[in-house]
Every structure is written in C-alpha cells, then in structure tokens.
Amino acid sequence: MKTLLSAVVGISILAGAVPAQTALAAEEDMRAVWISTVYRADYPTAQNDIAAQKAEFIEKLDQAQALGLNTVVVQIRPKGDAFYKSELNPWSEILTGTQGKDPGYDPMAFMIEETHKRGMEFHAWMNPYRITTSGTDLAALSADNMARRHPDWILTYNGAMYYNPAKEEVKQYIIDTVAEVVENYDVDAIHFDDYFYPSNYPLSEGETRDGQEANARREHVNDLIEGVYKKIKSIDSSVEFGISPMGIWKNQTSDRTGSATTGSEGYYTVYGDAKAWVENGWVDYIVPQIYWETGNSAADYETLVKWWNNLVAGTGVDLYIGQGIYKDSVAAEITKELEINEKYSNVGGSFYFSLRDLLNDRQGVATAVKAYYAAQDAASQPEQEEEDTPAVNPVQPSGNKVAYAGRASVQIDGVAKEMDIYIIDDYSYFKLRDIARSITGTQKQFDTVWIEDTQAIHLQTGIPYTINGTESASTALTDTTAYPSTAKLYVDGQQKNVAAYTINDYTYYKLRDIAGLVDFGVTWEESTFTIGIVTTTGYNG
Numbered sequence: 001m002k003t004l005l006s007a008v009v010g011i012s013i014l015a016g017a018v019p020a021q022t023a024l025a026a027e028e029d030m031r032a033v034w035i036s037t038v039y040r041a042d043y044p045t046a047q048n049d050i051a052a053q054k055a056e057f058i059e060k061l062d063q064a065q066a067l068g069l070n071t072v073v074v075q076i077r078p079k080g081d082a083f084y085k086s087e088l089n090p091w092s093e094i095l096t097g098t099q100g101k102d103p104g105y106d107p108m109a110f111m112i113e114e115t116h117k118r119g120m121e122f123h124a125w126m127n128p129y130r131i132t133t134s135g136t137d138l139a140a141l142s143a144d145n146m147a148r149r150h151p152d153w154i155l156t157y158n159g160a161m162y163y164n165p166a167k168e169e170v171k172q173y174i175i176d177t178v179a180e181v182v183e184n185y186d187v188d189a190i191h192f193d194d195y196f197y198p199s200n201y202p203l204s205e206g207e208t209r210d211g212q213e214a215n216a217r218r219e220h221v222n223d224l225i226e227g228v229y230k231k232i233k234s235i236d237s238s239v240e241f242g243i244s245p246m247g248i249w250k251n252q253t254s255d256r257t258g259s260a261t262t263g264s265e266g267y268y269t270v271y272g273d274a275k276a277w278v279e280n281g282w283v284d285y286i287v288p289q290i291y292w293e294t295g296n297s298a299a300d301y302e303t304l305v306k307w308w309n310n311l312v313a314g315t316g317v318d319l320y321i322g323q324g325i326y327k328d329s330v331a332a333e334i335t336k337e338l339e340i341n342e343k344y345s346n347v348g349g350s351f352y353f354s355l356r357d358l359l360n361d362r363q364g365v366a367t368a369v370k371a372y373y374a375a376q377d378a379a380s381q382p383e384q385e386e387e388d389t390p391a392v393n394p395v396q397p398s399g400n401k402v403a404y405a406g407r408a409s410v411q412i413d414g415v416a417k418e419m420d421i422y423i424i425d426d427y428s429y430f431k432l433r434d435i436a437r438s439i440t441g442t443q444k445q446f447d448t449v450w451i452e453d454t455q456a457i458h459l460q461t462g463i464p465y466t467i468n469g470t471e472s473a474s475t476a477l478t479d480t481t482a483y484p485s486t487a488k489l490y491v492d493g494q495q496k497n498v499a500a501y502t503i504n505d506y507t508y509y510k511l512r513d514i515a516g517l518v519d520f521g522v523t524w525e526e527s528t529f530t531i532g533i534v535t536t537t538g539y540n541g
Helices: 050-066 106-118 168-184 212-235 274-279 299-311 334-340 357-359 362-385 432-438 511-518
Strands: 028-036 071-077 122-128 154-155 159-162 189-192 240-243 319-323 348-354 400-404 409-412 415-417 421-424 427-431 446-451 456-461 480-484 488-491 494-496 498-501 504-510 520-527 532-534
Touching: 028 122, 028 159, 028 299, 028 319, 028 357, 050 106, 050 357, 071 106, 106 122, 122 168, 154 362, 159 168, 168 189, 168 212, 212 240, 212 274, 299 334, 319 334, 319 488, 334 348, 348 357, 357 362, 362 446, 362 456, 400 498, 400 520, 415 421, 421 480, 421 498, 427 432, 427 511, 432 446, 432 504, 456 511, 504 511, 511 520, 511 532
Parallel strands: 028 071, 028 348, 071 122, 122 189, 189 240, 319 348, 409 532, 456 488
Antiparallel strands: 154 159, 400 421, 400 480, 409 415, 421 427, 427 504, 446 456, 480 498, 488 494, 498 504, 520 532
C-alpha cells in the first residue's frame, strides 16, 4: 500500500449520513474493530436508556464505516451474561446496572439490523468462561445466573469467578449458549477472545507446564473449541467461528516450531493451543493479538506476522491480524504495520482494539487508517471503472507565473485569520492546509493527506484537519515564482480536475476551486479589502 508522507494526529470522526455499502465481498480485506462492553469500555455510555443506547450505537457504527471499516465485533456476552434474549444467560448488568434486568428491547437484534443495513458484518463476541471480573460472592449474581444455579461449575482465582473448563457440563452449557445465538440471530460469526483458563492459573504441586495436568487443561479447551465449531456448522454452515488468541503460541526456546520471541505464551499462560485449532480446522479464522511494535525486543511485530502467515498456509483458515492500537507505540506506526501485513499472502485484513482508541484518534491512528483504506480503494477503482470512466487528467497551468504577495485580510465566519495568500492571474490562491486548519470544527471541515507513491493529495470531507508538525507560521510574503503543480487531487476518493501551483515548496489552490469542491461560501468586501470564508452556507459561484 501507499506510504503516507504526512504524520497524522487529532480527529473527531465523521458524523452524518453514510452511503450504504454492498455486503462484504469474499475478496475484500477484513477491516474490523472490536467493540468492548465489559466495563462499558467502548459501549454503552448510558444505562436504562433505550433511545440513548440506540443512538450511540448508530453514531459509532457510522463513525467506524466512515473510517473504511466493514465489520464490527461486538462483545455480547462479556461476563456469562447477555446483550440478547436468552434462556441460558441473564441480561447483562452493563445495559441497566442490574444483572438480569430486562433492558426493554433486544440490543443485539437492533445492532445486527443496523450493521447489516450498512452492508457491514456483525461478529458476536463472547467470552466463554468469565463470570466476574472481580468478586466471588454468588449472591451478587442474578437468580437466573447459571453460576448461581451450579456453584460446582465454578473455579475462583485472584478474586474472580470463572466457569471451570474441565467440567463437561460447562462445555455443553457454552456450546448450547453459542447454538442459541446462531439459531435465533442473523450473526455473521461467533467470536471468542483470548481468555481461556485464568492467566497463569497454578498447577498442582509437582506438576509441570508440559505435564499431565497442563496437557489435560489444553485438551479441555480443545474439546470446547471443536464442539463449538461443529455445533455452529450443524446449524448454519455460513456462520463463521473465529478466535483471537494471544499473539505468541510458543517461543522457540519452548518449542523449535515456535516464534523467535520471548514473550508470554498462550499455550502455557491460558492453556490455549491455537496451533492445534488451526491445524485441525476447528476455526474459520484466527486473529492473533500481535500487540507489539516493530523492533520490539521480546516480540517483533513482523516476526510474528510471518510466523502466523506460515502457520495458516494450506489450512483453509483465514488469518487476520489483531492490531493493538490501545498502545501509543502501535497506534503511531499503524500505517507501517498495515504495509507489513501486505507482504504476507495469507494475511487477509485487520481487527483493531479497540473502538475508543480509533474514535479518540490515539497517535493519529484513525486518520492514518482512513487514509490508508481510502488510498487502497482508490487504487482499485480504475480497474473497476476503466471501461466507463475516462481518466481524469489534472489541469496543467500554462508555465511558470508571477505570484504576487496578497494584501487582503481573511475572515472565517467573521473572525479574522492569519493566512498566506498569493495572487496569480488576478485570482487568490491559498495553501490547502491553511484552509483545512482554519475551518476545522465547522460543518465544512476537511482533512488532507499526501500519498507519496501516487503523488496525490487526498482531501477527506467531514473530519477535522490533522496537525502534523509541518505547518509553517505566516510570515511577511514577497512576490515570487509559482510553478505548475503535477500533484493529483482526490476529494473523498474521486479525482478532481483543478489547477494548482507550487510556491515555496507548498501546493496552492485557487480559493474558489476549493470552495466549490468542499461547498463553502466565499465573499469579497471591497471597502475593507477582506476575503471571507463562510462555512454556514454553500458555494455561491
């Protein structure tokens, strides 16, 4: 994919209407985001408020789609409870503050409908074993909680409760839980995360991590995974089953077939044998949580991508990469990581953890992801429309021009702004970045990204300008030479035919051309020699 020359930080995600998409095509890369409900981390903000919960989900769904994503992975069973009507699991306390309390509607049915309405996929994310994140008081659970009904199914560790993976009754209960969802809801996939046995759950005295007891634990987890997969397929073969394990199966120091890493190993830490799940075909897709940056001394990002790429080869299991954008070091280099993914033929896309980090644009990750996917889509567009749409050739200005230093004042919605202006052939020319920065926060806001490989500027409407550190302060201008610019300009993925000049290494556009493309008003006050940019009206010609 294309290298972004500009560093990108700061965003409020596009809100408003988003065009409907077609259903996710088999050949399209997976572009998914985890929406965590435990602790109400990503959703919902409100409790006991149907309208607010619905409005919030719609807004976040539109924001995710505006970034180019095509799949949401929503945590609908965070703690042995349910965001859906269930005979087996109580209503989640996250919805109302009280476990077992009916929220007054079916949240998952609503979420699926809204997701599919936009041509996106809905993956139902379940934590199979967790009962509480903290607390071991059974009386705190609702009366219809299966753990309260069957206290012998429980194991406790570090002040929390879990269903015991060794219990046959637990295995069947979880399989039945999955079956209930697949039978009653139009989900595209069932998704398990990386929690199996409690992390580092101790072995009996004298037992080793490769001993009989440890191996039995892994077999109990394997039994569940195989049983869930077979049950899903017996109900609806089109529904997929995916798991997101820890990013390291085993290190090479533990197993010669492991990765050249030294981090925590899922095989031992949570007794999850992800390699067996892939090799036995018990999953449709695997999403290793490769939550490290490139060059990490314990777990280098590309080293792990390569290992998982090789693991799935020839198995028929799809590989997507879990991107740990909750970490600054990962968020800041997300474009680099996505470009690494493209080097490996079995990598079919990414899952981002999590939604809040995207919407907060941690280290510029949302802007980078949006620009990356926009460039990816633009690159594929000519092939799709080659017969119907002639190529757009940028207007080539006729030779070098004298650029006269502009003397006019500038106002944005009546407020004075310092901006560089040059006059070329009696027209006012502005830096695109200056316009974008000056109107950010208004309904006409837009961002700009430079794609080096295609020598193109991508203007993306609806999102605020991203400060990238390359901006220059306005200085006293002098007359100079303007050189015709060959840079292409795209607005929301569509190439536009407008003239531009390079002045002092910056690209300048005619103000009225940009006003027409973005649809804001332009005024001229002769008596005060003032140019006005008006974001509350459309372009008036």
